[in-house]
Amino acid sequence: MTADFTDLDRTDRKILRVLQTEGRITNTDLAEKVGLSGTATADRLKRLIRDGFIESFSATLVPHKVGRGLLVFVEIKLDRTSAEIFDAFKREVERAEDILECHMVAGGFDYLLKSRVLDMNAYRKFLADVVLTLPGVRETHTYAVMEEIKDTHVLPV
Incomplete structure (x- = not known):
């Protein structure tokens, strides 16, 4: 079964919102922003990438x-x-x-x-x-x- 938007909880959505504007944020800072441990945040991030919610990370040039x-x-x-x-x-x-x-x-x-x-x-x-x-x-x-x-x-x- 393919994951879709309805499979995301509030914390997953918060992680996605933060990463869209702060792609270089450390896992520690991301964990603090979303209110989870570093390990739990890293696990969620890996799942979001694996399930295709995050396509890539890049720099935005001027x-x-x-x-x-x-x-x-x-x-x-x-x-x-x-x-x-x-x-x-x-x-x-x-x-x-x-x-x-x-x-x-x-x-x-x-x-x-x-x-x-x-x-x-x-x-x-x-x-x-x-x-x-x-x-x-x-x-x-x-x-x-x-x-x-x-x-x-x-x-x-």
Whole structure:
């Protein structure tokens, strides 16, 4: 049986909330925050990882410090939809390191891409060298972000 959200108790949820914002917290400090012993906290953490509630741990970089200050979203319409095109498109997107996210969506277009680039010149190159070379692309619409109001990975648990 696969564990799901209903299998989490209040303490598990508290551990997940803390780890989303303090991924480098020590087990001792985490135990103190959730009101358990270090051993009990470590056991719960291992179970949360094993059961797939925690996918990975990583550092969040400051985009403009690493030359990726311009955030863009790109709507993509395909020229036709078929299993072969979807598979080919997916394979190429997975290989493109400049594409941070790609979502197949329902509505007026087929995919929504998210990318971060240095500036508009870099975006133009990304559009020509990456986006327009993806299999089946018929049309694109780009939205350059002027101001980021909220950007979070923290899920309410």
